[in-house]
Amino acid sequence: SISAFLIGRFFFKISNGKCIDILKNHLNCFRKAGGKLSVISIILYFGVPLLLAVALAMIHKINNDAINIITIIISILTSMFFTVLAFVLDIKAKTSESSSYCASDVLKDTYYSIMFEILASIILLIFCFIDLFASKFTVIESVIVYYMTLVILANLFIVLKKIYKVLEKMMN
Numbered sequence: 001s002i003s004a005f006l007i008g009r010f011f012f013k014i015s016n017g018k019c020i021d022i023l024k025n026h027l028n029c030f031r032k033a034g035g036k037l038s039v040i041s042i043i044l045y046f047g048v049p050l051l052l053a054v055a056l057a058m059i060h061k062i063n064n065d066a067i068n069i070i071t072i073i074i075s076i077l078t079s080m081f082f083t084v085l086a087f088v089l090d091i092k093a094k095t096s097e098s099s100s101y102c103a104s105d106v107l108k109d110t111y112y113s114i115m116f117e118i119l120a121s122i123i124l125l126i127f128c129f130i131d132l133f134a135s136k137f138t139v140i141e142s143v144i145v146y147y148m149t150l151v152i153l154a155n156l157f158i159v160l161k162k163i164y165k166v167l168e169k170m171m172n
Contacts, residue, residue: 019119026116029109029158045158049150050143057142062131070149071128077152078121084163085114091166106169110162117155124148 030041088111095107127144131137 022112022115022119025112029112045154046151049154050147052150053143053147056146057139060142061139062137062142062145064132067128067131067145070145071125074121074124074128074149074152077156078118078125081114081118081121084159085111085118088114088163088166091170095170106162106165110159110166113155113159113162117152117159120148120152120155124152 027037027042030038030045032038088107092107092111124145127141127148131141131145134141
């Protein structure tokens with residue numbers, strides 16, 4: 001699968017699977033008012049989950065039961081993210097019709113955060129799918145699965161806060 005992806009990407013210049021823009025736009029949501037990236041936020045939402053993932057992997061390697069539970073939870077969350085994405089796009093359509101409410105960057109940042117959550121969920125589901133066929137789990141596999149799970153959970157707070165801001169602006 002990886003070979004087919006790389007051949008398609010580099011030899012045939014197929015860019016359908018290119019998702020780097022989603023990551024870039026999500027990271028732009030961490031910019032301060034001056035345009036500078038908030039290092040504290042990056043550390044909080046990406047560095048701390050890495051430290052926790054390493055600690056969890058050292059304590060307990062991932063197993064089939066954990067993979068199954070994570071797969072079920074992430075599958076449910078992914079469907080929820082698509083529903084919330086449709087909700088955000090509906091709000092965008094309503095706000096562009098209404099002259100009384102000006103659609104702000106909060107709505108755009110919410111969209112980017114949800115898209116990142118969907119991307120991270122899909123990547124985690126792929127890792128879980130691959131790990132299902134492993135007879136023995138390594139610490140590295142455990143760190144990857146734990147890290148992706150913790151990043152998704154941490155970024156849920158970002159999505160929640162942004163949706164709250166959008167709805168609060170609409171209520172006012």
